[in-house]
Amino acid sequence: MKGIVFTEFLEMVEERFSLEVVDGIIERAALPSGGSYTAVGTYPVEEMGRLVGELSAATGAPVPALLHAFGKHLMTRFTQGFPRFFAESTDALGLLERVETVIHVEVKKLYPDAELPSFECTREGPDRIVMVYRSPRRLSDLAAGLIEGCAEHYGETLDVAREDLSGDGQAVRFTITRGGGT
Amino acid sequence: MSDPIAVLERALERERRARKAAEGLLEEKSRELFTANQDLRALAGTLEQQVEERTRELALARDEAVSASRAKSQFLANMSHELRTPLNAIIGYSEMLREDAIDAGDEALSTDLLRIHSAGKHLLSLINDVLDLSKIEAGQMDVFLESVPVGPLLADVVSTIRPVVEKNGNTLELVAEGELGTAHVDVTKVRQTLFNLLSNAGKFTSNGRVTLTAGREREGDRDTLVLTVRDTGIGMTPEQMENLFVPFKQADASTSRRYGGTGLGLAICEHFCRMLGGAIVAHSEPGVGSTFSVRLPARQPRAEHPSGSFERPARPSRGAVVVVDDDANARDLLSRTLAAEGYTVHAAADGEEGLRLAREVRPVAITLDVLMPQLDGWAVLSALRADDSLRDVPVVIVTMVGDRNVALALGATELVSKPVDRERLASIIARHVKAPAEILVVEDDEHSRDLVVRVIEGHGCTAVCAQNGRIALDRLAERQPAAIVLDLMMPELDGFELLERIAVEPALRAIPVIVTTAKTLSREDRGRLEGRVQQILQKGLYSQSDLVKWLERVTVPLAEAP
Numbered sequence: 007m008k009g010i011v012f013t014e015f016l017e018m019v020e021e022r023f024s025l026e027v028v029d030g031i032i033e034r035a036a037l038p039s040g041g042s043y044t045a046v047g048t049y050p051v052e053e054m055g056r057l058v059g060e061l062s063a064a065t066g067a068p069v070p071a072l073l074h075a076f077g078k079h080l081m082t083r084f085t086q087g088f089p090r091f092f093a094e095s096t097d098a099l100g101l102l103e104r105v106e107t108v109i110h111v112e113v114k115k116l117y118p119d120a121e122l123p124s125f126e127c128t129r130e131g132p133d134r135i136v137m138v139y140r141s142p143r144r145l146s147d148l149a150a151g152l153i154e155g156c157a158e159h160y161g162e163t164l165d166v167a168r169e170d171l172s173g174d175g176q177a178v179r180f181t182i183t184r185g186g187g188t
Numbered sequence: 189m190s191d192p193i194a195v196l197e198r199a200l201e202r203e204r205r206a207r208k209a210a211e212g213l214l215e216e217k218s219r220e221l222f223t224a225n226q227d228l229r230a231l232a233g234t235l236e237q238q239v240e241e242r243t244r245e246l247a248l249a250r251d252e253a254v255s256a257s258r259a260k261s262q263f264l265a266n267m268s269h270e271l272r273t274p275l276n277a278i279i280g281y282s283e284m285l286r287e288d289a290i291d292a293g294d295e296a297l298s299t300d301l302l303r304i305h306s307a308g309k310h311l312l313s314l315i316n317d318v319l320d321l322s323k324i325e326a327g328q329m330d331v332f333l334e335s336v337p338v339g340p341l342l343a344d345v346v347s348t349i350r351p352v353v354e355k356n357g358n359t360l361e362l363v364a365e366g367e368l369g370t371a372h373v374d375v376t377k378v379r380q381t382l383f384n385l386l387s388n389a390g391k392f393t394s395n396g397r398v399t400l401t402a403g404r405e406r407e408g409d410r411d412t413l414v415l416t417v418r419d420t421g422i423g424m425t426p427e428q429m430e431n432l433f434v435p436f437k438q439a440d441a442s443t444s445r446r447y448g449g450t451g452l453g454l455a456i457c458e459h460f461c462r463m464l465g466g467a468i469v470a471h472s473e474p475g476v477g478s479t480f481s482v483r484l485p486a487r488q489p490r491a492e493h494p495s496g497s498f499e500r501p502a503r504p505s506r507g508a509v510v511v512v513d514d515d516a517n518a519r520d521l522l523s524r525t526l527a528a529e530g531y532t533v534h535a536a537a538d539g540e541e542g543l544r545l546a547r548e549v550r551p552v553a554i555t556l557d558v559l560m561p562q563l564d565g566w567a568v569l570s571a572l573r574a575d576d577s578l579r580d581v582p583v584v585i586v587t588m589v590g591d592r593n594v595a596l597a598l599g600a601t602e603l604v605s606k607p608v609d610r611e612r613l614a615s616i617i618a619r620h621v622k623a624p625a626e627i628l629v630v631e632d633d634e635h636s637r638d639l640v641v642r643v644i645e646g647h648g649c650t651a652v653c654a655q656n657g658r659i660a661l662d663r664l665a666e667r668q669p670a671a672i673v674l675d676l677m678m679p680e681l682d683g684f685e686l687l688e689r690i691a692v693e694p695a696l697r698a699i700p701v702i703v704t705t706a707k708t709l710s711r712e713d714r715g716r717l718e719g720r721v722q723q724i725l726q727k728g729l730y731s732q733s734d735l736v737k738w739l740e741r742v743t744v745p746l747a748e749a750p
């Protein structure tokens with residue numbers, strides 16, 4: 007997993023909780039990298055799992071909620087770091103439709119070792135798309151946070167219905183409707 | 189709770205390690221970038237080098253091709269010059285001697301001379317084939333359209349080629365389907381195409397039949413001349429027909445050994461037909477025979493020359509022609525040809541002499557060789573064009589080498605290549621020479637007549653005389669003059685009566701008439717002349733310039749006509 011995900015995650019923990027919490031979860035997670043992350047590096051994805059698990063233990067918040075919150079946080083960073091992608095779409099559904107076909111394609115060019123999910127995207131109507139998330143990393147909660155962050159960026163309300171197609175989180179269907187559920 | 193200092197120290201330590209890792213990664217990346225950059229530069233370098241090499245190779249190949257083609261053209265031009273010079277003499281003199289032999293009734297000699305003549309012509313045609321093809325390939329082949337009666341053209345082709353076709357025991361027949369009329373075509377190319385097809389037919393047929401069928405298809409505003417050459421010869425297989433119109437590709441190598449020929453003929457025919465806006469198609473069956481059909485538009489929409497202008501004048505126009513050529517044979521042939529056409533020929537052996545003669549005799553036309561020592565043809569041409577009194581004299585360049593377009597651009601009237609096609613030369617000159625207008629002078633008084641004739645001839649026209657109305661009517665029946673100068677008081681048939689006769693002849697009514705008379709005209713007289721004469725000049729009262737002015741008016745449109 008790309009270092010930027012780790013540095014952003016730890017930054018979020020420090021902002022929301024404290025440097026002490028950051029230090030605590032790193033110490034307890036006993037990570038091979040020692041918790042020294044640089045945005046330009048690449049680290050085992052398991053370390054992220056352990057960090058999130060330790061954070062849940064330390065704060066009592068469930069892992070899915072933490073990933074969701076992290077997704078939202080990450081999206082605010084993406085809007086700052088990659089403004090071009092957001093300028094190219096006029097609304098949230100438009101941007102989400104382009105994650106698979108444009109955004110992650112560009113990400114892969116920038117970071118050839120990035121491990122990205124796949125999204126199968128279909129438009130069901132002017133206000134509805136269906137995205138099927140597939141990834142062995144089972145980060146659909148992160149995806150849900152990213153989607154929400156995306157809606158916030160465009161000042162929209164999106165109704166997101168989620169269905170686990172595989173039963174283990176490797177394939178999850180998001181049905182996303184604009185305008186809060188109509 | 190953990191020690192805040194220890195937390196900070198650990199965070200700092202993590203940051204430091206992260207920074208070092210980042211620096212390491214950065215260095216690794218920049219090293220990668222550096223090598224990638226070097227690889228790219230090397231690649232760009234070799235690419236540039238490759239492009240340069242390719243460019244050089246291509247430029248070299250192009251230069252070689254250009255110089256090879258130039259060398260080829262030069263070689264062909266030289267060769268044609270070298271070969272055509274003696275041929276020129278052979279063809280020209282054998283033709284002339286043959287005419288003498290015919291006049292003398294010596295049939296055997298005339299037949300032999302015909303053989304020499306046609307052998308020469310055949311050789312010439314081979315040379316011309318090669319030249320034609322190289323010209324076609326170089327895009328330098330011009331189309332030269334003229335109006336010709338189709339029947340006589342075909343009859344001439346058939347009679348020329350007959351010995352060739354009949355040699356193999358074949359019969360040759362010309363079949364005209366319907367009225368063939370006159371066509372506006374490039375005669376040389378049509379002749380050459382037919383010669384080729386007919387001699388091929390004769391070559392590949394023995395004891396058989398060769399037929400040239402000619403017809404005219406008129407459909408809407410399309411008018412097509414269809415010429416078909418059919419033989420009962422060995423025919424061709426579909427494979428043999430594949431490369432039929434491709435130069436240098438005869439059916440197979442053995443064909444050329446057995447049947448001869450350059451293998452260029454059909455390729456040239458095909459090119460010619462296309463240049464004339466037509467097409468040629470072949471049908472054949474092995475053992476049965478072959479058919480070649482040529483379809484040509486009989487009227488070219490954009491005629492280069494007005495139709496009819498090429499027909500030989502009914503009567504040779506008189507006038508001086510200056511022939512300039514350093515080669516005695518050529519000069520002699522040209523002079524004889526033009527003299528036979530009724531011109532007075534003044535021959536000059538070099539440019540200087542030619543110019544001098546031209547200034548002296550004021551010719552109606554000049555023929556000019558290009559390759560001459562000292563003052564060459566082009567120099568003479570520009571001197572002529574710079575001379576006010578000679579500027580308008582038509583100059584026909586007669587040359588073995590030379591480009592028609594260049595010649596025309598330099599101010600020549602036309603270019604004729606050697607050996608000279610005598611008929612073509614004659615028709616070109618006839619076309620460009622302002623044929624002197626012929627004026628009929630009807631006058632019984634000898635002195636008055638001489639005076640008028642002198643004015644007319646001084647004006648560059650020719651005069652035909654009649655002593656009275658009756659003789660004038662005879663003359664008018666022979667041919668129509670451009671104008672009539674008429675006296676009124678004459679024996680036998682007087683001027684008034686003559687005018688009455690002319691008035692009822694539709695063909696003569698339009699001829700302008702001027703009356704010169706010593707008679708004081710009454711009212712009644714004037715009434716009889718009204719509407720029938722253009723002007724009345726009172727003898728003793730009119731000046732020569734009055735007559736000249738009138739002549740100018742009535743002859744200008746004629747003289748200006750192309």
Ligand code: HEM
Pocket residue numbers: 007008009011084085088091092101102105109110113119120121122123124141142143144145146148149150152153156
């Ligand atoms: C400008 C917009 C975006 C950028 C620049 C971006 C970039 C990235 C990057 C760098 C990663 C990490 C890959 C790795 O660590 O190997 C990633 C992962 C991910 N991205 Fe995006 N992304 C964008 C938008 C989105 C959106 C809108 C979604 C949700 C629909 C999304 C869903 C995910 C998920 C779920 C992952 C985690 C990897 C996985 O599940 O296999 N991304 N993205």
